[in-house]
Amino acid sequence: MRPKDLKSPFAWQSRRVMIEHYQRILYVPERCQRVDLKKELTKIINEFENVQIEFCSGNGDWVCQKAQHNPKILWVAVEKKFERVQKIWSKIQNTGLKNVFIVCGEALEVATYYLEDCLVDEIYINFPDPWPKNKHAKFRLIELPFTKQIHRLLKPYGKINFVTDDKNYSSKSIQVFLEGDYFDSQFSDPFYRSDIQEYGTSYFRSLWEEKKRGFYFSKFQKKCKHKS
Numbered sequence: 001m002r003p004k005d006l007k008s009p010f011a012w013q014s015r016r017v018m019i020e021h022y023q024r025i026l027y028v029p030e031r032c033q034r035v036d037l038k039k040e041l042t043k044i045i046n047e048f049e050n051v052q053i054e055f056c057s058g059n060g061d062w063v064c065q066k067a068q069h070n071p072k073i074l075w076v077a078v079e080k081k082f083e084r085v086q087k088i089w090s091k092i093q094n095t096g097l098k099n100v101f102i103v104c105g106e107a108l109e110v111a112t113y114y115l116e117d118c119l120v121d122e123i124y125i126n127f128p129d130p131w132p133k134n135k136h137a138k139f140r141l142i143e144l145p146f147t148k149q150i151h152r153l154l155k156p157y158g159k160i161n162f163v164t165d166d167k168n169y170s171s172k173s174i175q176v177f178l179e180g181d182y183f184d185s186q187f188s189d190p191f192y193r194s195d196i197q198e199y200g201t202s203y204f205r206s207l208w209e210e211k212k213r214g215f216y217f218s219k220f221q222k223k224c225k226h227k228s
């Protein structure tokens, strides 16, 4: 199957939130009415005991490798661009993976409105767009509204993995993760490691490796006595 064999289930003017059960895809298009699908999604997710989410999956290299090597885990891939979702879907079709569920939608919107509390064992955010210019900082995903939501989604003591090639985004994100008493770092000060040998490969990891950029890998654990 080629990526373009996955057709969008609606024209842009008639876009809506919907689950395509057969394809195992949840569509959460931009600027359209929210629908309460939490119960329906929980049913799908709870078919697996262990659930892990990758936000910003890109073309899905990393999540599909993980799913192949860990067939008892459900891997949820969240990616906002449909052309990239098509690539993830094509990989799933061509490898026959049964343990990946795709969400075509924006990470904060999906985390806030579509997923129930304490559903997820581990979360991964691999090479999210760093938006390095100050005037674009408002577009960064790792900000308090998002970290609050992922704290809510994680099971007790669940973990978050965050990797970037951008030192400044790494420092800012570490600050956000440690703000508000939601998470403990799994690494001591400076709260990141550069060695990601065992982490798995992705399109952007390979790209930045070729360009000899450094890596900043942080890991956090959900604190369980948070008072909100």
Ligand SMILES: C[S@@+](CC[C@H](N)C(=O)[O-])C[C@H]1O[C@@H](n2cnc3c(N)ncnc32)[C@H](O)[C@@H]1O
Residues within 6 Å of the ligand: 055, 056, 057, 058, 059, 062, 078, 079, 080, 081, 084, 105, 106, 107, 108, 126, 127, 128, 129, 141, 202, 203, 204, 205
């Ligand atoms: C730099 S790429 C990294 C892709 C992949 N993780 C990798 O390592 O190859 C960032 C990806 O995140 C997606 N993305 C950016 N912001 C997002 C958001 N708020 N919600 C969902 N996806 C997002 C982009 O469309 C893009 O595919």
